[in-house]
Amino acid sequence: MSYTPEMLESMKLVENTRKDRMKERFPSLSMDERQNLLKSFHPDFREDTLRLLKVGPSKGMKVPHEVADILEAKSRIKPGDVNLDTPDYEVDVLIIGGGGAGAAAALTAQESGASVLLVTKLRMGDANTMMAQGGIQAATKDNDSPSSHYLDVMGGGGFSNKTELARTLVIEAPSIITWLETLGCMFDKDSEGNLMTIHGGGTSRKRMHFARDYTGAEIMRTLRDEVINRGINVVEFAAAVELIMDNNGQCSGAVLFNLERNTYEVVKAKTTILTTGGFGRLHVGGFPTSNHYGATADGLVLAYRAGAKLIFLEATQFHPTGAAYPEQIVGLLVTEKVRGVGAQLVNSLGEQFIYALETRDVVSSAVIRECYDRNKGITTLSGIKGVWLDSPIIDMIKGPGTVINELPAMYRMYERFGIDMSKDPILIYPTLHYQNGGVEINSWGETVIPNLFAAGEVSGGVHGRNRLMGNSLLDVLVFGKRAGKKAAEKMKDVTLGKPNLEHVVAFEEELKKEGLLSEKVSPMLLPNYSASIRQGGGQE
Amino acid sequence: MNQEMITIYIMGKPYEVPKGLTIMKAMEYTGYQFIRGCGCRGGFCGACGTVYRTPGDYRIKVGLACQTVVESEMYLTQIPFYPANKARYNIEKLKPSLNILIRHYPELSRCLSCKTCDKVCPQNLRVMDTMAAAMRGDIAKAADLSFDCIMCGLCASRCPAEIVQYNVSLLTRRLYGRYIAPPSIHLARRLEEVKEGKYDAELEELMNKDLDGLKSLYATRDIEP
Secondary structure, three states, X not given: OOOOHHHHHHHHHHHHHHHHHHOOOOOOOOHHHHHHHHHHHOHHHOHHHEEXXXXXXXXXXXXXXXXXXXXXXXXXXXXXXXXXXXXXXXXXXXXXXXOHHHHHXXXXXXXXXXXXXXXXXXXXXXXXXXXXXXXXXXXXXXXXXXXXXXXXXXXXXXXXXXXXXXXXXXXXXXXXXXXXXXXXXXXXXXXXXXXXXXXXXXXXXXXXXXXXXXXXXXXXXXXXXXXXXXXXXXXXXXXXXXXXXXXXOOEXXXXXXXXXXXXXEEEEEEEEEXXXXXXXXXXXXXXXXXXXXXXXXXXXXXXXXXXXXXXXXXXXXXXXXXXXXXXXXXXXXXXXXXXXXXXXXXXXXXXXXXXXXXXXXXXXXXXXXXXXXXXXXXXXXXXXXXXXXXXXXXXHHHOOOHHHHHXXXXXHHHHOOOOOOOOOOEEEEEEXXXXXXEEEXXXXXXXXXXXXXXXXHHEEOOOOOOOOOOHHHHHHHHXXXXXXXHHHHHHHHOOOOOEEOHHHHHHHHHHHHOOOOOOOEOOOOOOOOHHHHXXXXXXX | OOOOEEEEEEOOEEEXXXXXXXXXXXXXXXXXXXXXXXXXXXXXXXXXXXXEEOOOOOOOEEEEOOOOEOOOOEEEEEOOOOOOOOOOOOXXXXXXXXXXXXHHOHHHHHOOOOOHHHHHXXXXXXXXXXXXXXXXXXXXXXXXXXXXXXXXXXXXXXXXXXXXXXXXHHHXXXXXXXXXXXXXXXXXXXXXXXXXXXXXXXXXXXXXXXXXXXXXXXXXXXXXX
């Protein structure tokens, strides 16, 4: 795979300006300039991408069409399909989802003395956590403080975050790094033990801790190993399709669908924690996505039918640097760390057009503007536009070998397609990356439904309308652990009544009343790409 | 659609697919909806290890389905699961020593140095050198060499000595991180400060600030160069 003649021509312009750009710090935008840029170009502000929910506890809330479609669909099951009175599993704490939040919750709940069952749709560890390579934020350095971290989190979120959640996130951050180190996670550090840290978009201090550019993978494989070592019961390829309620309005477990046997199984649990992740694979707004195959927002659907409130679901995070070329990797993430170590964003003429480490929403908007308003993007063979991420400048700033040593995963991803990103710049365009909102929780991960908890991307409020890099790995661990601890504590006082699926029936009634009842069922469980690839869409 | 089509054989069955797709997308093009054998789709999770042969070549080749482009007349199958040996241990009770590695994975000493693992690693890691380092008890080296391992399991599936390289490597990395890496003094200090409640008052104050006050603090905060 190589670059087209048009690309090569533009790359010359990029090379020509590189020396001068090394000394150039593109000015940061003022608060007003940021707001204007977002309002004009961010997909969240395009009216045609959103619609009002007509049913359920957050009726009247604006959400993306693709999210409304699954929230306003009927259940996969009818009450008669399963016998709730003869559960296949009976546990204290049920955890639905095998990513970072689920693993953290499982370890903590078990430590607190609860019997734990973790069920997951794919394999244990199949989650966006595994792919979050850029880093994890924590104010561990002397020139930093949880208060500085808090201010960055709030500013990044447009000051819309739930303050108690933001506070919890930053104050617990240092202890999360310690916890991971105790489990044997290998963070990059110098010979004296000082943790290496860099900036991320929107940070005022260098507080991004990393494990090369495999940070999420390093965390996930360590936690998964620990879950196995501690003998926690994990059931894979078992997707939760409904929550079970009891006659006192408490959550009392879930119905699972065994993806390999096509059968239903019933879990009775005193407390339940949703750690199902986000909605990337819904391809909101038709965007490609950086997300894991399983990111189909199943937990949102389950919680919504059972009566949970949703917040900030109108705010979708587009990661500014998704791969735009070559075709095979369109939508895959080019980690923010590439900009963290010095790469600049450059248009077809070789000019910088935005400070590379503005917050993600702002940078994404600037890239969209550059391509579609100013027409200074580069068009690929398949008609996608993109701008350059000037990666060769990294070795010039930080010394030869930096790209290969500090960004081995990125280097490898491009090398597979014959591109050496330490020598040539790469083409990028925003990719659907993160569900900023979700199920509303308090600082212990509790939802409004008794005995139901949520943690990680399925929940909302921690990051307000826009999450900063490195705060998601932190979020899943902080709130996963807290939910696990609280769920294990709470189960001691729980007495469950008669289990039922009446909420599912009631929701269907509501759909019928609004004229929305169709054959459409949710949760989606698995994306189906055969059709879109046949139409040449590819959706990645 | 005006695409050049090629024939590939999925588990022996021929299918026409557009040239240029990855194995994963080509399989989806033929109508597969993955349950196993598909994960992050970005080369990080190790779910889609695939073995294949191309015409006129007796050798088995390997790759990740999400990262490998289809070739004409390619015969392929995925290995989404491998029944590999995984030792269970309490990391708190271990020591970073050769003894511990051998106790948990005695088959390690059966390594023939045949380098089959190197040949099949889709990450191009020096797997055999990693095992050699482990056998010398050089845990730091083994941890370093294996750091980019995505645990797809292809090495173990081909190893004549039946070593599970990715689980041995995982143990070396956890031992390194837990016992060998120098402790971080600034982290311990910060943890102490948090425990003492040093930041509680200022966080409380920030939480109670009105929107304009918070915005102006944010706009004027100094940024580390």
